[in-house]
Amino acid sequence: MNNQLLQRETNYTEIKKTTLSLLTVIIILLLSIIAWWLIPTKDPYTLEVLSYQGNIERGSAIFQVNCAGCHGINGNGNVGPSLKDISKHKSEVKIINQVVSGKTPPMPKFQPSAEDMADLLSYLRQLS
Structure with a gap:
C-alpha cells in the first residue's frame, strides 16, 4: 500500500515537472513572437524610407501615376481597396512592405526609391 502511494506521488511530481516545462516553453515562444512583432525593422531600405520626412505633393504625384x-x-x-485612413490600420513599416513586396496579388511589386516611398507615405498619411 505504501509503495502504491509513493508511486502515485512520484508520478504526480513528474507530471507537475513536465507541465511546468511545457508551460515554460510556451511562454518563451509567445514572448519571442511578441518581441519579433515589437522590435523595429532592421531592413536598410525601410530605415532609409523612415529617415525622410516626405513631401505630400510629390507623394500625390507618385500616387496618381502608380496607384490611382x-x-x-x-x-x-x-x-484595389480604399486607402482612406490606411495609416490608422497599418503601421508605416507594414505599408512599406505591402507596397514593395508584391505579395498581395493583384498588386504588383513596386520598388520606388526610398525618398519616393517616403513621399508616398506622407501622402497616404493624410488620406481620410
Whole structure:
C-alpha cells in the first residue's frame, strides 16, 4: 500500500515537472513572437524610407501615376481597396512592405526609391 502511494506521488511530481516545462516553453515562444512583432525593422531600405520626412505633393504625384488606377484618384478604392485612413490600420513599416513586396496579388511589386516611398507615405498619411 505504501509503495502504491509513493508511486502515485512520484508520478504526480513528474507530471507537475513536465507541465511546468511545457508551460515554460510556451511562454518563451509567445514572448519571442511578441518581441519579433515589437522590435523595429532592421531592413536598410525601410530605415532609409523612415529617415525622410516626405513631401505630400510629390507623394500625390507618385500616387496618381502608380496607384490611382487601382486605388482610385483620391484613394477611395476601385479595383484595389480604399486607402482612406490606411495609416490608422497599418503601421508605416507594414505599408512599406505591402507596397514593395508584391505579395498581395493583384498588386504588383513596386520598388520606388526610398525618398519616393517616403513621399508616398506622407501622402497616404493624410488620406481620410
